[in-house]
Amino acid sequence: xxxxxxxxxxxxxxxxxxxxxxxxxxxxxxxxxxxxxxxxxxxxxxxxxxxxxxxx
Amino acid sequence: xxxxxxxxxxxxxxxxxxxxxxxxxxxxxxxxxxxxxxxxxxxxxxxxxxxxxxxxxxxxxxxxxxxxxxxxxxxxxxxxxxxxxxxxxxxxxxxxxxxxxxxxxxxxxxxxxxxxxxxxxxxxxxxxxxxxxxxxxxxxxxxxxxxxxxxxxxxxxxxxxxxxxxxxxxxxxxxxxxxxxxxxxxxxxxxxxxxxxxxxxxxxxxxxxxxxxxxxxxxxxxxxxxx
Numbered sequence: 001x002x003x004x005x006x007x008x009x010x011x012x013x014x015x016x017x018x019x020x021x022x023x024x025x026x027x028x029x030x031x032x033x034x035x036x037x038x039x040x041x042x043x044x045x046x047x048x049x050x051x052x053x054x055x056x
Numbered sequence: 057x058x059x060x061x062x063x064x065x066x067x068x069x070x071x072x073x074x075x076x077x078x079x080x081x082x083x084x085x086x087x088x089x090x091x092x093x094x095x096x097x098x099x100x101x102x103x104x105x106x107x108x109x110x111x112x113x114x115x116x117x118x119x120x121x122x123x124x125x126x127x128x129x130x131x132x133x134x135x136x137x138x139x140x141x142x143x144x145x146x147x148x149x150x151x152x153x154x155x156x157x158x159x160x161x162x163x164x165x166x167x168x169x170x171x172x173x174x175x176x177x178x179x180x181x182x183x184x185x186x187x188x189x190x191x192x193x194x195x196x197x198x199x200x201x202x203x204x205x206x207x208x209x210x211x212x213x214x215x216x217x218x219x220x221x222x223x224x225x226x227x228x229x230x231x232x233x234x235x236x237x238x239x240x241x242x243x244x245x246x247x248x249x250x251x252x253x254x255x256x257x258x259x260x261x262x263x264x265x266x267x268x269x270x271x272x273x274x275x276x277x278x279x280x281x282x283x
Contacts, residue, residue, distance in 0.1 A: 005259065008252050015249040016240065023080060023215075024236045026208040028256060031233055034226065035263045042270035049277050 001033060059085035059218045060106035061152070064113040064124025073154045073199040077112070080211040084218040085110070090127050099131045104143065109188070110218065111179065112152040118168075118175045128182070137186060149183040150191035150217060151176060159197035191222045230264050 013025050061081065065071055068089060078087050088102060103109060113124050120128070137143055153172065161167040162175075172195055173180075183190040194217045196210060220228050237257040241250050 005256070008256060012249060012252050012256070015246050015252075016244060020080065020211075021240055023208045023211040024233070024240065026205070027212040027229075028233055028237070028260070030209070031226075031229055032256075032260065032263070035230070035260070035267060038226070039263065039267050039270060042267065042274055045274055046270065046277065049274075049281065 001029075001036065005032060057108060057219055058106050059108040059110060060102055061085045061087050061110045061112050061218070062102075062124075062127070063087065063089045064111065064121055064127060065089075066116075066121050066123050071114070073114070073196055074112075076199070076207070076211075077152070077196075077214055081214055081218050084215050090123055092123060092126060094127060094130055096131055096133075096135075099127070100136045103131070103136065103147075106147065108148040108150060108191075108218070110150040110152055114154045114156070115172075115175070118170075120179070132182070132186070142187065145187040147188045148191055148222070149179070149186075149188040150222070151179060151193035152196065152214070152217065153193055154196040154199060156198065159195055191217075227264075230260060234260060 009025060009029055013022060016022070016025070063074060063078075065074055068074055081087070086102075086106075111120070111124065113120050116122075119125070153176070155162075155172075157168060159172075162170065162172050164170070172193060176193055180190050182188075194213060199207075199210075202210065216224050216229065216232060220232055234257055237253050237260075241253045241257075244250060244253075
């Protein structure tokens, strides 16, 4: 997670202290992290397939 | 989605888990706390009105507490199912079960010997017999010992269990979150918070588009390669 996103999430957590908002922000942090991992994996697979020996 | 949560807890006043779940789930479902004796017609009406029925209870001796068993025995009759036994068709049956023991003990070779799925088999049988769609149970293990972080995660899992198509797909979590962020934006008067929520929602949506595109490309490549 880049610094801007991390800081913005921390700032929002201070501005919106209600429990249900905190709960949603915690999910937002998890989903953004998982989204980045999924993007990495998908890019990796595309790369891997492009360079696969089968395609030589 | 009309969700009805039926709570069968014999000592509700002493429970820490149940008020927490009710608090975090209040916008997503109707909560119905069982108290015997039951007015069968009212109970059946509640079930007919729901699209998703959730039975929520602490596991007592590997089963539902007596109060919930009594409710099941009395309320699930011919009248509830209808003459063609099809009045509950298309409804979903979900289970939220709380445990006093760690979840890791519920597997072969461990202290409790069997999985939660195995212990809940009779309820799965009920779903089959009444033609309701069975949802994977949501297990709350040792709530009293959970950290704040674990509880926040549980709160979201619970809200999504009440409101999202099951099993939950990543895409649905993103869409759910996008709606939540929009609601938060409407509810706060803090203009900086509104701006930040909007920026994060935009980021979330941009990244999801990127992910969807990548997945589309992958699908194409896999099809071309024939596997």
